[in-house]
Structure formats: C-alpha cells, structure tokens
Amino acid sequence: MSAPLTNLETLAIQGGTPVREKLLPYGRQSLDDADLQAVVEVLKSDWLTTGPKVDEFEERFAEWVGARHAISFSSGTSALHGAAFAAGLRPGDEVITTPMTFCATANCILYQGAIPVFVDVSADTLNLDPREISKKRCFRTSSRLKAIIVVDYAGHPAALDEVGEFAKQHGALLIEDACHALGAEYRGKRVGSIADMTVFSFHPVKHLTTGEGGMVTANDATLAETLRRFRNHGISSDARQRQATGQWYYEMVALGFNYRLTDIACALGLSQLKKLSTNLARRREIAAYYAAAFRSVPGLILPSVRAEADPAWHLYPIRLDLASLTGDRGQIFRALRAENIGVNVHYIPVHLHPYYRERFGHGEGECPVAEAAYERLISLPMFPGMTNADVGDVVRAVSKVISHYAK
Ligand SMILES: Cc1ncc(COP(=O)(O)O)c(C=O)c1O
Numbered sequence: 120m121s122a123p124l125t126n127l128e129t130l131a132i133q134g135g136t137p138v139r140e141k142l143l144p145y146g147r148q149s150l151d152d153a154d155l156q157a158v159v160e161v162l163k164s165d166w167l168t169t170g171p172k173v174d175e176f177e178e179r180f181a182e183w184v185g186a187r188h189a190i191s192f193s194s195g196t197s198a199l200h201g202a203a204f205a206a207g208l209r210p211g212d213e214v215i216t217t218p219m220t221f222c223a224t225a226n227c228i229l230y231q232g233a234i235p236v237f238v239d240v241s242a243d244t245l246n247l248d249p250r251e252i253s254k255k256r257c258f259r260t261s262s263r264l265k266a267i268i269v270v271d272y273a274g275h276p277a278a279l280d281e282v283g284e285f286a287k288q289h290g291a292l293l294i295e296d297a298c299h300a301l302g303a304e305y306r307g308k309r310v311g312s313i314a315d316m317t318v319f320s321f322h323p324v325k326h327l328t329t330g331e332g333g334m335v336t337a338n339d340a341t342l343a344e345t346l347r348r349f350r351n352h353g354i355s356s357d358a359r360q361r362q363a364t365g366q367w368y369y370e371m372v373a374l375g376f377n378y379r380l381t382d383i384a385c386a387l388g389l390s391q392l393k394k395l396s397t398n399l400a401r402r403r404e405i406a407a408y409y410a411a412a413f414r415s416v417p418g419l420i421l422p423s424v425r426a427e428a429d430p431a432w433h434l435y436p437i438r439l440d441l442a443s444l445t446g447d448r449g450q451i452f453r454a455l456r457a458e459n460i461g462v463n464v465h466y467i468p469v470h471l472h473p474y475y476r477e478r479f480g481h482g483e484g485e486c487p488v489a490e491a492a493y494e495r496l497i498s499l500p501m502f503p504g505m506t507n508a509d510v511g512d513v514v515r516a517v518s519k520v521i522s523h524y525a526k
Contacts, residue, residue, distance in 0.1 A: 130523055132457035138516040139459040146324030146433075149398060149504040157390035158383055166382045176385035177334070179392055184301075184311025186336035188343035191385065192350050195298045195320025197378035198333030199227035202316045203266070204375075205335075205345040206292045208233040212265040215255070217247040217277075218468035218489045220270040224296045225469045233265065234479075237470045239486040243423040245272045245436075248488070249281035266292045271300035271310060273422060273465070273498075274402075274431035279305050279313050294318065298333075299433035301326040302399040306427045311336040316346075321384075324502065326398060326431060327391040329384035350378035398503035402432040405501060405510055409435055412514040418443045418521050420495070434465055437517075438495040446524035452497055454523070458516040463498045 129135030161172060173191060181189035192198035208214065210232030216225050218237045228235040236255055241248040247269045267286045269277035277295065286293040295314035297303070303310045311317045319325075321332030337343050348355060353375030380388075406422075413419050420438040424430055439448055446454075448464075455462045468489045470481035483490060499513050 128519055130454050130457065130520060131459070132454045137457060137459045138519065139512050142456075142459045142461050143500050143505075143509055143512060144461040144502075145463040145498055145500045146502045147504060148323035148328045149394070149502065150328075151394075153393075154387055154390045157386040161383050161386040164382075168381050169379055170382040172382040172385035172389060173380060176380075176388045176392070179389060180334055181336060183392060183395065184309045184317070184336055186312045186317070187338045188340065188346075189311075189334050189336045190343060190346040190350065191380040191388075192333040192335065193378045193380055194331045195318060195322065195325075195333035196223040196227070197350070197376065198318045198320070198335045199223055199268075199294075199296065200230050200376070201346045201349045201378065202268075202294045202318050202335050203227040203231045203233070204349045205316065205337075205342050206266040206294060208265055211263060213263045214266045214268060215247070215252060215264065216268040216469075217270050217272070218470045218486045219245045219272055219466055219492065220296065220469060221298070221466060222469050222472060224268055224270055225475070228268070235469075237468075237481070237486055239488045240272070240492070241278070242488050242492075244275050244277075244425060244428075245489070245492055246270065246275060246277040247282060249278050249285060252282070252285055262289070264289045264291045266294055268294045268296055269314075270296040270298075271303055271431075273434040273436050274299045274303050275422070275424065276300060276303050276305035276310055276428050276430070279310075283314065292316065298322075298325065300431045302395060303431035304429040310431075312338070315339065316342060321388060325433065326402075327388060327395055329380065329388040329391070332380050332384050332388065345373075348373055349375040351375060352377060399431060401503040401505075402501060405503075405505060406430075406432045406435055408510055409499065409514070413437070413517065416518055416521055418525055419517075432501060435499045435501040436465060436496050437499060438492060439497065441495060443526050444521070444524045445526055448495055448497065451520055451524060454520045455497070455516055458520065460513055460516045461500055464493075464496055465498050466493070466496075468493055 131137035177189040208231035212233040214228045225235040239251045283293045292315040295317040297310045298320035317336045319334045321329040353373035355370045475481045
C-alpha cells in the first residue's frame with residue numbers, strides 16, 4: 120500500500136486529476152466460483168423455496184455465532200419485524216432505540232403499532248448510551264416498556280451488559296440489531312449469542328450475502344418457534360401435530376407473513392459462511408491500516424474501539440473535526456466523490472426523517488450527540504474484496520482532500 124500524500128494537488132472537483140479512474144464503492148459483495156456453483160446446484164435440484172438448504176444454513180449459522188436457534192428471513196427488515204412480533208409488541212407499547220441507524224430498526228416497532236423512543240448515543244461508539252436511557256421521562260413514569268433495540272453501529276457491539284441489565288430490570292426484551300456486526304465479539308462472545316434476539320442482514324454490502332436475506336438468532340425455544348411461525352403466515356410448524364392428524368393438515372395460529380428465505384439464497388449463504396472468517400480478517404486488516412494511516416491526519420476523528428469489543432467493521436465511519444477545517448461535510452464528501460472514492464453517510468438520524476417528524480412530531484435537539492455526529496460523518500469504502508491499491512487510493516484521496524481544507 121502506498122504512503123499517504125500530504126501535498127496540495129489540485130482537487131478533482133476543481134479540475135485536477137482524480138486519485139482513481141473508476142469509482143470505488145463503499146461496499147460490495149465478495150462472490151467466488153464456489154458460491155456460483157452452490158446456487159447452480161440448487162437450481163438443478165427439486166427444491167427452490169423451502170428445502171434442505173434452509174435448515175442446513177440455519178444450523179450452521181447458529182453454530183457459527185454460538186446461538187441455540189437461528190431462523191432465516193427474506194431480509195434484515197423482515198427479520199426485525201419478526202423480532203418485534205416475537206417480543207410481543209402491541210399498540211401503545213414503548214420501545215427504546217437509537218437514532219443512529221437505518222430506518223428499518225425503528226420501523227419494525229411501528230409495524231407492530233408500538234412507539235419508538237429515541238435515546239441518544241455515546242460520543243465514542245455512536246451506540247445507544249445506557250446513561251441516557253433512564254433520563255427519558257416516559258420510563259420513569261410508565262411501565263409500557265416492552266423492548267430495547269440496540270444497534271451495533273458500524274460493527275461495534277452496543278453496550279450489551281448495561282442495556283441488557285436495564286431491560287431485565289424493567290421486564291423488557293433486549294433485541295440487538297447486528298445487521299452491521301456479524302462476527303463481532305463482545306467480552307469474548309460472538310454477537311448472536313448474547314441478546315434475547317439478534318438480527319442480521321445478508322444484503323450484498325454486509326459480511327455475508329444471500330442477495331436479500333436476514334436471520335434472527337435466539338436461545339429461547341419459544342421465541343424461536345414464534346419467529347418460525349411468523350415468517351410462514353403464522354402457520355404452526357408442529358410436526359407431531361401433523362403426524363397425528365395427517366400430512367395435509369396445518370393450522371394458522373397467528374397472523375404472519377411470507378418472509379421465508381429460499382433454498383437458492385440459503386445455498387449461497389452456506390457457501391458464503393465458509394469464507395466469513397477470512398473476510399472478517401480482511402475487514403479488520405483494512406480498519407487497522409486506515410487507523411494507522413489517518414492517525415496523524417489532523418481534522419479527522421477515527422472510530423474508537425472499546426476494550427470489551429472486537430468490531431466486525433461493516434463500515435469505517437470517520438468524523439470531521441469541523442473546527443479545524445475550512446470546509447463542511449458536504450464539501451468534503453463531494454470532493455472525495457470527485458476523486459472517485461465512493462464515500463457515503465451513515466446515518467441521517469431516524470427521528471429527523473420527514474415521516475418521523477410529521478407523524479410523531481420529532482425534530483432537532485432530541486438526540487444532540489447523534490445529530491452532531493451526523494453533520495460530521497463520512498463512511499469510507501470497506502469491503503473484503505478491496506485490494507491494497509484500493510485501500511491506498513482511499514488514504515491518498517482523504518489526505519489530499521483534508522489537507523486542502525485544513526485551516
Ligand atoms: C442497522 C440496519 N438494520 C436493518 C437493516 C435492514 O436490512 P435489510 O436491508 O436486509 O432489510 C439494515 C440494512 O442496511 C441496517 O443497516
């Protein structure tokens with residue numbers, strides 16, 4: 120990897136030569152011939168929808184994260200919906216969650232008619248701040264709290280012990296949105312084995328892809344059975360009952376959905392699972408390289424890692440120290456894009472989206488730490504297929520743009 124540039128080349132946005140000729144995306148899937156072969160084999164088999172690959176993928180996935188049960192879903196979003204349903208959320212219930220996430224985390228609360236209560240994040244990890252929870256008025260005066268949904272932002276596990284303790288004290292379930300964090304560890308345990316329910320996404324930019332897809336892991340057998348039913352129209356999957364009454368018989372016992380993941384997708388997931396540890400190691404290597412390269416670049420605040428955490432680095436979000444720069448996030452973002460670095464921003468705080476403002480009256484000032492972070496955040500490219508030259512290009516482009524805007 121080449122050394123960072125610190126000179127004042129003309130920025131591409133001002134007519135200079137871009138650091139790269141072709142745009143480097145912020146994330147992308149890593150597929151190989153074995154993945155393609157696994158899918159082709161299923162296409163030639165008798166099963167396209169729910170067949171043997173679904174059970175096999177769920178079993179292997181549960182083993183990998185160290186959970187008793189894994190229930191596949193058609194997306195991370197439907198998996199979140201399943202978790203919200205299994206937590207028993209009903210209209211009027213309250214659920215604490217973080218604003219620093221993709222809107223699906225909070226939307227699943229609304230799907231059940233429950234009320235999301237946004238609690239601000241810690242300034243270092245941008246994960247839900249346990250100290251902020253008890254400050255929320257509603258939890259001091261009501262007992263409608265049913266669940267807390269934390270997010271492992273960028274792949275750094277949330278404060279699972281502290282939040283989990285609060286949830287337990289209030290008779291609420293802890294749901295972990297680990298869509299960024301497959302492979303992350305918290306106090307030496309993989310996420311997926313810790314919270315009451317943990318939700319994963321298999322979107323192509325994530326650690327493992329099935330195209331669209333998701334999973335919920337849980338240790339509790341009742342939660343697992345509720346999740347299984349929910350993703351299959353609410354139909355009971357009790358095999359003993361079927362045997363007693365005839366193979367044709369089934370009962371719909373709850374209102375569910377068709378949120379099933381196909382055998383085609385699960386075959387891809389199984390094949391991808393074999394490469395997960397290698398891909399995770401590469402993400403960690405890239406994060407370490409970025410950290411070393413940017414440590415001495417003034418104007419940048421790098422993601423911090425707490426002692427109890429080993430992040431999975433879905434994203435590498437840097438924050439701009441605006442006080443030491445002459446440009447704002449928008450200018451620096453556009454300048455990096457002009458250098459053909461596919462930077463992105465994660466996230467617009469959920470409570471600031473028009474739907475949440477207009478429907479629930481949310482607005483600025485509710486979560487000052489998340490809102491200030493949003494003004495400063497830029498996600499750099501991070502995916503295992505990045506070559507050393509790609510990583511070097513990102514470092515060169517960031518150094519070039521930041522040195523241009525340095526005070
Ligand atoms: C934190 C988080 N939660 C949930 C989701 C939804 O996952 P999916 O796109 O698989 O529906 C995403 C997707 O990007 C996410 O980043």
